[in-house]
Amino acid sequence: MKSLTLVKLGGSVITQKQVSPPTVNMMAISRIAKELRTHQGPLIVVLGGGAHGHQAAHIYGFGDPSTPLEKLLAGIPSIRHNMTLLSLEVEQALNANGIPSVVIPPYSSVSMHDGEIMNFPIDIIKWTLEAHCAVIIHGDVCLDDVQGASILSGDTISVYLAKALDIQRVFIGTDVDGIFEEDPRVNPNATLVSVIDSSNKDSVLAGAGTSAATDVTGGMARKAQELLELASQTTQVAIFNLTVPGRLTALLADKSTTCTRMEC
Numbered sequence: 001m002k003s004l005t006l007v008k009l010g011g012s013v014i015t016q017k018q019v020s021p022p023t024v025n026m027m028a029i030s031r032i033a034k035e036l037r038t039h040q041g042p043l044i045v046v047l048g049g050g051a052h053g054h055q056a057a058h059i060y061g062f063g064d065p066s067t068p069l070e071k072l073l074a075g076i077p078s079i080r081h082n083m084t085l086l087s088l089e090v091e092q093a094l095n096a097n098g099i100p101s102v103v104i105p106p107y108s109s110v111s112m113h114d115g116e117i118m119n120f121p122i123d124i125i126k127w128t129l130e131a132h133c134a135v136i137i138h139g140d141v142c143l144d145d146v147q148g149a150s151i152l153s154g155d156t157i158s159v160y161l162a163k164a165l166d167i168q169r170v171f172i173g174t175d176v177d178g179i180f181e182e183d184p185r186v187n188p189n190a191t192l193v194s195v196i197d198s199s200n201k202d203s204v205l206a207g208a209g210t211s212a213a214t215d216v217t218g219g220m221a222r223k224a225q226e227l228l229e230l231a232s233q234t235t236q237v238a239i240f241n242l243t244v245p246g247r248l249t250a251l252l253a254d255k256s257t258t259c260t261r262m263e264c
């Protein structure tokens with residue numbers, strides 16, 4: 001499909017991550033919708049969980065291998081409900097800004113095996129794009145034949161779809177400028193890595209991986225690792241700061257902006 005673009009909206013940008021009960025960041029969502037409107041062509045928007053996904057996932061013990069099956073299963077309704085609320089807010093904002101779009105929730109079609117995707121039908125996504133609708137898909141809780149239920153993250157969805165649909169551009173929006181040589185929240189003078197390629201890949205991943213704040217750069221190191229695989233095919237990949245107005249617009253227009261690009 002011509003110039004198919006995937007944009008991940010990080011949960012820490014589109015929700016108020018520290019607020020409970022989960023609250024959407026409407027200002028950010030409507031500004032992002034306006035930036036997305038500048039894109040011409042097929043579009044997939046992947047939502048992270050933010051407050052809507054992570055709070056309930058934490059309460060019901062996801063991510064802790066000792067959590068009993070019953071507790072994980074008991075968490076399904078509230079994670080699903082919250083993620084549905086978040087996705088509908090984004091859907092409304094996109095439609096209100098002239099981007100016809102529909103939500104396709106993973107829970108009803110994706111099955112997992114021990115935390116990994118086992119089955120992820122993509123025909124409905126293709127057909128929706130062919131019907132000139134943007135697809136909104138979100139991190140979710142999914143049924144798992146080993147663990148009972150497991151979390152499917154927006155990052156994992158992005159990488160999976162980029163490979164399965166041969167997506168040309170993948171832009172991962174977060175609340176930091178990209179990948180740093182060290183954790184920027186520990187060292188405010190840390191240097192942003194503007195390009196990761198085969199020459200610096202190993203040292204960048206090692207630096208990000210040994211950082212103290214595992215939820216920022218631990219997550220970043222994992223993101224980077226997975227995304228680097230994509231960049232080695234024919235896909236453009238960038239991690240950027242979605243909290244800064246204009247950067248998404250620049251990426252969509254193929255203009256230079258502050259971010260980390262992957263060019264392996």
Ligand code: IPE
Pocket residue numbers: 009010011012047048049050051052053054057079083139140141151152153154155156
């Ligand atoms: C998490 O997705 C999904 C749920 C917890 C249901 P992500 O891990 O991609 O979310 P963010 O972007 O980090 O919040």
